Amino acid sequence: MDTATTIAALRERLAPWRRAGERIALVPTMGNLHAGHLQLVEAGRERADRVVVSVFVNPTQFGEDEDYASYPRTLEEDVRKLRGRSADLLFSPQPAEVYPEDAKTVVEVREMNKMLCGQFRPVHFNGVTTVVCKLLNMVQPDVALFGEKDFQQLVVIRRMVADINIPVEIVGVPTVREADGLAMSSRNDYLSASERRIAPSLYQSLCAAKKVIEAGSLDFRQIEQAQLAVLRQAGFSPDYFSIRRCSDLLPAADQDGGLVILAAARLGKARLIDNVQLTAG
Numbered sequence: 584m585d586t587a588t589t590i591a592a593l594r595e596r597l598a599p600w601r602r603a604g605e606r607i608a609l610v611p612t613m614g615n616l617h618a619g620h621l622q623l624v625e626a627g628r629e630r631a632d633r634v635v636v637s638v639f640v641n642p643t644q645f646g647e648d649e650d651y652a653s654y655p656r657t658l659e660e661d662v663r664k665l666r667g668r669s670a671d672l673l674f675s676p677q678p679a680e681v682y683p684e685d686a687k688t689v690v691e692v693r694e695m696n697k698m699l700c701g702q703f704r705p706v707h708f709n710g711v712t713t714v715v716c717k718l719l720n721m722v723q724p725d726v727a728l729f730g731e732k733d734f735q736q737l738v739v740i741r742r743m744v745a746d747i748n749i750p751v752e753i754v755g756v757p758t759v760r761e762a763d764g765l766a767m768s769s770r771n772d773y774l775s776a777s778e779r780r781i782a783p784s785l786y787q788s789l790c791a792a793k794k795v796i797e798a799g800s801l802d803f804r805q806i807e808q809a810q811l812a813v814l815r816q817a818g819f820s821p822d823y824f825s826i827r828r829c830s831d832l833l834p835a836a837d838q839d840g841g842l843v844i845l846a847a848a849r850l851g852k853a854r855l856i857d858n859v860q861l862t863a864g
């Protein structure tokens with residue numbers, strides 16, 4: 584696996600692949616790689632001749648009171664994990680390479696950036712869409728892969744790519760879970776042993792809501808309230824528990840198909856997010 588830390592070096596490595604007509608996949612990450620990320624690399628390999636993985640802890644997607652400084656940076660370990668996989672190139676730039684000091688441009692997907700997680704993390708999605716747009720411009724991949732665990736991120740990125748005509752296929756890859764159902768996430772490292780035992784209740788609560796809907800209940804708001812109470816009882820401080828349309832993340836109504844149930848909840852120092860999809864009717 585080759586490595587590049589500058590945009591110039593990245594483009595130099597990509598040029599011969601592009602000249603040879605090879606298909607290129609991009610897996611954007613913030614590092615601290617786990618099995619969920621490695622699944623994205625495998626999915627990239629299935630769809631392209633070359634897989635580029637970026638590792639960049641993006642400062643602009645963290646609020647001032649969030650964990651940018653303490654976010655786990657494990658580049659050596661990440662390189663080791665990627666070497667055993669099918670990644671061809673690791674791009675790991677420094678913040679100054681990605682954000683010139685005099686940069687003035689922000690990519691914003693309006694409305695969608697303020698709902699759900701955006702309500703609690705006001706700068707987050709503008710940071711994500713700006714950096715993902717930049718990474719897509721730097722690498723110019725044919726396909727880019729994102730985990731479905733960050734479902735709102737995936738929908739927002741699809742919207743951005745469609746709205747500003749970026750010529751790339753966006754692929755969502757199913758969430759990889761621990762044996763007890765907890766969605767894999769770099770932030771699971773923040774959980775204490777006792778919080779780790781409680782954490783799978785978030786997924787259980789989403790599955791319980793899914794079961795109730797599949798059994799025929801269409802009182803979505805009541806289901807949301809009931810599961811918020813379950814989460815509080817389990818020891819979480821939930822930000823939201825919400826039944827939405829997969830396509831645009833607007834609140835689901837009775838007649839909608841293609842639904843997703845999303846939740847975010849704080850547990851100690853960790854803020855966990857998860858979701859389950861269902862086809863109504």
Ligand code: PAF
Pocket residue numbers: 611612613639641644711714715733736
């Ligand atoms: O999902 C992530 O790890 C990040 O939000 C992403 C897409 C790499 C952008 O920084």
